[in-house]
Amino acid sequence: xxxxxxxxxxxxxxxxxxxxxxxxxxxxxxxxxxxxxxxxxxxxxxxxxxxxxxxxxxxxxxxxxxxxxxxxxxxxxxxxxxxxxxxxxxxxxxxxxxxxxxxxxxxxxxxxxxxxxxxxxxxxxxxxxxxxxxxxxxxxxxxxxxxxxxxxxxxxxxxxxxxxxxxxxxxxxxxxxxxxxxxxxxxxxxxxxxxxxxxxxxxxxxxxxxxxxxxxxxxxxxxxxxxxxxxxxxxxxxxxxxxxxxxxxxxxxxxxxxxxxxxxxxxxxxxxxxxxxxxxxxxxxxxxxxxxxxxxxxxxxxxxxxxxxxxxxxxxxxxxxxxxxxxxxxxxxxxxxxxxxxxxxxxxxxxxxxxxxxxxxxxxxxxxxxxxx
Amino acid sequence: xxxxxxxxxxxxxxxxxxxxxxxxxxxxxxxxxxxxxxxxxxxxxxxxxxxxxxxxxxxxxxxxxxxxxxxxxxxxxxxxxxxxxxxxxxxxxxxxxxxxxxxxxxxxxxxxxxxxxxxxxxxxxxxxxxxxxxxxxxxxxxxxxxxxxxxxxxxxxxxxxxxxxxxxxxxxxxxxxxxxxxxxxxxxxxxxxxxxxxxxxxxxxxxxxxxxxxxxxxxxxxxxxxxxxxxxxxxxxxxxxxxxxxxxxxxxxxxxxxxxxxxxxxxxxxxxxxxxxxxxxxxxxxxxxxxxxxxxxxxxxxxxxxxxxxxxxxxxxxxxxxxxxxxxxxxxxxxxxxxxxxxxxxxxxxxxxxxxxxxxxxxxxxxxxxxxxxxxxxxxxxxxxxxxxxxxxxxxxxxxxxxxxxxxxxxxxxxxxxxxxxxxxxxxxxxxxxxxxxxxxxxxxxxxxxxxxxxxxxxxxxxxxxxxxxxxxxxxxxxxxxxxxxxxxxxxxxxxxxxxxxxxxxxxxxxxxxxxxxxxxxxxxxxxxxxxxxxxxxxxxxxxxxxxxxxxxxxxxxxxxxxxxxxxxxxxxxxxxxxxxxxxxxxxxxxxxxxxxxxxxxxxxxxxxxxxxxxxxxxxxxxxxx
Numbered sequence: 001x002x003x004x005x006x007x008x009x010x011x012x013x014x015x016x017x018x019x020x021x022x023x024x025x026x027x028x029x030x031x032x033x034x035x036x037x038x039x040x041x042x043x044x045x046x047x048x049x050x051x052x053x054x055x056x057x058x059x060x061x062x063x064x065x066x067x068x069x070x071x072x073x074x075x076x077x078x079x080x081x082x083x084x085x086x087x088x089x090x091x092x093x094x095x096x097x098x099x100x101x102x103x104x105x106x107x108x109x110x111x112x113x114x115x116x117x118x119x120x121x122x123x124x125x126x127x128x129x130x131x132x133x134x135x136x137x138x139x140x141x142x143x144x145x146x147x148x149x150x151x152x153x154x155x156x157x158x159x160x161x162x163x164x165x166x167x168x169x170x171x172x173x174x175x176x177x178x179x180x181x182x183x184x185x186x187x188x189x190x191x192x193x194x195x196x197x198x199x200x201x202x203x204x205x206x207x208x209x210x211x212x213x214x215x216x217x218x219x220x221x222x223x224x225x226x227x228x229x230x231x232x233x234x235x236x237x238x239x240x241x242x243x244x245x246x247x248x249x250x251x252x253x254x255x256x257x258x259x260x261x262x263x264x265x266x267x268x269x270x271x272x273x274x275x276x277x278x279x280x281x282x283x284x285x286x287x288x289x290x291x292x293x294x295x296x297x298x299x300x301x302x303x304x305x306x307x308x309x310x311x312x313x314x315x316x317x318x319x320x321x322x323x324x325x326x327x328x329x330x331x332x333x334x335x336x337x338x339x340x341x342x343x344x345x346x347x348x349x350x351x352x353x354x355x356x357x358x359x360x361x362x363x364x365x366x367x368x369x370x371x372x373x
Numbered sequence: 374x375x376x377x378x379x380x381x382x383x384x385x386x387x388x389x390x391x392x393x394x395x396x397x398x399x400x401x402x403x404x405x406x407x408x409x410x411x412x413x414x415x416x417x418x419x420x421x422x423x424x425x426x427x428x429x430x431x432x433x434x435x436x437x438x439x440x441x442x443x444x445x446x447x448x449x450x451x452x453x454x455x456x457x458x459x460x461x462x463x464x465x466x467x468x469x470x471x472x473x474x475x476x477x478x479x480x481x482x483x484x485x486x487x488x489x490x491x492x493x494x495x496x497x498x499x500x501x502x503x504x505x506x507x508x509x510x511x512x513x514x515x516x517x518x519x520x521x522x523x524x525x526x527x528x529x530x531x532x533x534x535x536x537x538x539x540x541x542x543x544x545x546x547x548x549x550x551x552x553x554x555x556x557x558x559x560x561x562x563x564x565x566x567x568x569x570x571x572x573x574x575x576x577x578x579x580x581x582x583x584x585x586x587x588x589x590x591x592x593x594x595x596x597x598x599x600x601x602x603x604x605x606x607x608x609x610x611x612x613x614x615x616x617x618x619x620x621x622x623x624x625x626x627x628x629x630x631x632x633x634x635x636x637x638x639x640x641x642x643x644x645x646x647x648x649x650x651x652x653x654x655x656x657x658x659x660x661x662x663x664x665x666x667x668x669x670x671x672x673x674x675x676x677x678x679x680x681x682x683x684x685x686x687x688x689x690x691x692x693x694x695x696x697x698x699x700x701x702x703x704x705x706x707x708x709x710x711x712x713x714x715x716x717x718x719x720x721x722x723x724x725x726x727x728x729x730x731x732x733x734x735x736x737x738x739x740x741x742x743x744x745x746x747x748x749x750x751x752x753x754x755x756x757x758x759x760x761x762x763x764x765x766x767x768x769x770x771x772x773x774x775x776x777x778x779x780x781x782x783x784x785x786x787x788x789x790x791x792x793x794x795x796x797x798x799x800x801x802x803x804x805x806x807x808x809x810x811x812x813x814x815x816x817x818x819x820x821x822x823x824x825x826x827x828x829x830x831x832x833x834x835x836x837x838x839x840x841x842x843x844x845x846x847x848x849x850x851x852x853x854x855x856x857x858x859x860x861x862x863x864x865x866x867x868x869x870x871x872x873x874x875x876x877x878x879x880x881x882x883x884x885x886x887x888x889x890x891x892x893x894x895x896x897x898x899x900x901x902x903x904x905x906x907x908x909x910x911x912x913x914x915x916x917x918x919x920x921x922x923x924x925x926x927x928x929x930x931x932x933x934x935x936x937x938x939x940x941x942x943x944x945x946x947x948x949x950x951x952x953x954x955x956x957x958x959x960x961x962x963x964x965x966x967x968x969x970x971x972x973x974x975x976x977x978x979x980x981x982x983x984x985x986x987x988x989x990x991x992x993x994x995x996x997x998x999x
Binding site for chain 2: 055056058059060061063065066069082083084085086087088091092094095096099101104118121122189195197198231232233234235237238239241242243245246247248249261262265266267268321360363364367368370371372373
């Protein structure tokens with residue numbers, strides 16, 4: 001049946017040439033944009049809300065997206081959720097904004113702090129998302145301290161957070177305790193890190209070293225890491241499922257929630273020990289924001305409040321294997337999760353102000369030295 | 374005249390103008406799906422805030438990071454004396470010495486000739502070309518023996534193996550990386566086998582990541598070399614060999630003087646394609662080798678991620694110039710090769726193991742050794758993926774496949790379902806075949822026998838191979854998905870299934886052209902001329918005279934077209950975004966998340982579905998060969 005539709009559309013398009021692909025520019029695409037935020041456009045409990053996010057929110061193993069859809073549509077029967085996950089992620093929307101092309105999505109789920117800096121570097125201060133009015137959200141004050149994401153334009157609210165840490169095999173190496181430990185002969189040729197150009201945990205680990213050694217000292221530290229044989233692979237999945245799981249090396253930059261997976265897969269936990277360097281983990285909070293040109297911002301607010309509810313926080317945390325964004329009393333997690341997800345004694349993050357205008361150069365300088373042929 | 378008369382004349386009119394119409398259709402597809410998106414990106418390289426400038430090129434060409442030692446030459450192109458001095462100084466500093474090195478782990482000392490050079494900074498382009506050159510050599514070394522075995526011996530399963538040679542082509546990089554780690558890694562298959570005899574474990578990938586990357590490139594490209602060469606080998610005119618033999622040439626002599634010249638264009642096609650592909654390699658080098666093996670394409674991807682389109686476009690233009698330059702040089706060679714008229718009467722194949730005595734002869738033993746090597750390079754990584762899909766940390770399990778089943782039965786509309794992914798892949802693959810084969814043949818016909826002008830057009834027609842997938846994807850996104858503003862408030866947008874098939878066809882037709890052109894160019898032009906003088910239209914002559922004679926090339930090209938479509942990722946994922954026209958490789962990537970099992974299961978499905986289709990395509994196509 002589908003196949004016939006396909007063949008039909010193919011012939012149709014051949015006959016009509018590309019004429020069918022011509023359309024009038026939609027002049028009023030930013031329709032209600034001018035209206036005051038005091039009067040949020042749209043109906044807060046009905047209509048269609050299109051959420052943009054990344055692949056694993058909707059397509060991975062046991063993702064959060066389908067649960068959110070069912071629960072939200074059950075709570076608000078007149079509302080419909082739609083999801084989209086463009087390949088280039090947030091860049092897709094930055095480009096749409098630059099080209100003033102039509103924006104189908106209302107809300108973005110999964111923006112982190114460096115995304116905000118990137119948006120502003122590309123589009124100017126406070127671009128792409130609306131400034132949020134936290135007073136409209138009943139549950140906004142449940143968000144834990146330290147997860148405010150530091151955006152001067154208050155465009156995003158955290159909905160979960162992960163911590164970058166080291167994962168190591170205790171049968172091969174001892175627990176590293178400081179960054180300097182990693183330069184020790186005991187950890188020679190032991191560590192796998194990821195390319196900060198292409199990988200989120202890779203970039204987070206790089207930023208963590210910048211936090212530790214400053215922008216004047218981090219390159220020197222990395223030279224020393226190179227000396228001690230750090231291995232930098234492309235992405236978290238390549239390096240984890242390849243080099244680490246094939247026992248190529250005993251230590252990898254990964255997430256502090258690693259044991260949640262490892263125990264679910266029946267793996268030996270001795271290969272999945274968590275090390276927090278300097279007693280820290282690098283926090284990577286994920287935020288949600290409403291697009292400036294959203295067609296139904298009122299419903300987007302309703303959804304954000306829903307995401308911060310007890311049940312939603314627990315489901316997102318467990319399915320995404322990240323920590324909830326709200327304080328402990330507002331969420332009930334499975335005992336299993338509590339047992340295997342480790343929270344660092346201290347969380348560090350390089351803030352928006354520092355990232356703005358610097359991030360690209362930091363990563364570029366770092367990558368050029370690693371790739372200096 | 375009656376209406377019936379009009380109608381009767383339509384087919385005749387169509388037949389007379391078939392070639393023109395096909396050429397126009399090809400032109401339109403290329404214009405919209407290739408030249409427009411590529412132009413959209415390339416224009417960025419010379420635009421800075423609305424005005425044209427070459428500053429981005431100057432920046433790249435004078436940066437030692439990109440071009441290494443050549444940066445000084447580009448910075449001061451007229452300072453010839455200084456550059457020559459530097460070159461002489463470098464040559465003088467070279468020293469050659471003989472040292473003794475021990476093979477790691479075995480303790481056997483061997484003499485080693487070491488050449489000490491003061492070192493040249495290769496830069497990103499230099500390193501990219503270096504690893505591409507090595508990868509090409511490795512692919513030839515692995516691919517040509519396979520072509521020899523497949524073309525000269527008859528053995529059980531030969532046709533199936535021949536069909537499956539194209540399989541590696543369709544695998545997403547992540548699967549290949551996981552397969553290679555599972556094979557060559559410290560806890561991998563090879564070390565397990567060595568462990569049985571008390572050796573190892575050896576960290577092969579750690580020892581020399583470049584070598585493993587090159588083997589992985591050979592995994593992708595040696596089958597391509599083999600396939601192109603086998604197609605040519607099977608159309609070698611056996612009579613010319615017999616003539617040479619009857620005139621007293623030895624078997625070896627006949628091979629070098631008669632067979633090999635007919636194979637050269639195919640071998641060089643394979644080498645050229647391999648070089649271009651590995652020049653533009655991206656996921657494999659990073660996954661196995663890491664940032665220290667970064668290539669130009671890695672940097673293009675990074676620049677795109679950082680929204681620095683100007684540098685990305687500049688690097689892409691330079692990359693394309695190199696690829697197109699190579700293609701042009703090759704095409705000049707190819708067109709100089711014509712003149713050997715050949716009928717497609719394939720040489721007879723000898724049984725591989727007729728008797729035990731023959732099986733122990735040196736030549737057969739060499740074949741067996743090659744077979745073992747091929748098993749290690751090709752079969753182990755694939756088998757590792759399959760094994761990975763049915764195991765988890767605690768043993769054998771089918772739960773990764775149950776994930777696929779559950780997703781199919783209970784998945785929501787916005788999720789990626791396995792069955793539509795399989796169906797889309799197959800439908801797009803067939804549609805691509807239907808569109809790309811005529812396109813490729815039309816371009817072949819238009820460009821053969823037209824001399825140098827034809828060579829230039831032919832080189833330009835190879836543009837899809839020379840432009841990186843990432844850049845093409847950006848062009849499609851900015852040009853066609855976002856749409857281009859036209860005068861009068863109109864906007865041109867091309868998305869959806871039609872666009873996906875067109876993009877696949879654009880990526881695939883050069884393979885048809887490259888497998889058909891050498892054969893077409895070698896046909897005796899007198900055959901076409903006599904058909905034409907007897908009243909056949911140009912199309913008729915093509916259909917009835919030329920095509921049957923180049924059928925082996927068309928079938929080889931068609932199989933490539935299908936494979937390209939199945940394996941295509943970067944433009945599919947962009948054009949399929951937000952629709953239900955995702956394919957199997959897209960599904961593999963989307964299932965990855967933070968567990969590899971479901972992605973490996975989907976990858977295994979991809980492997981089996983495509984393997985089955987290739988066998989079918991080859992069997993069906995085989996009927997038209999001969």
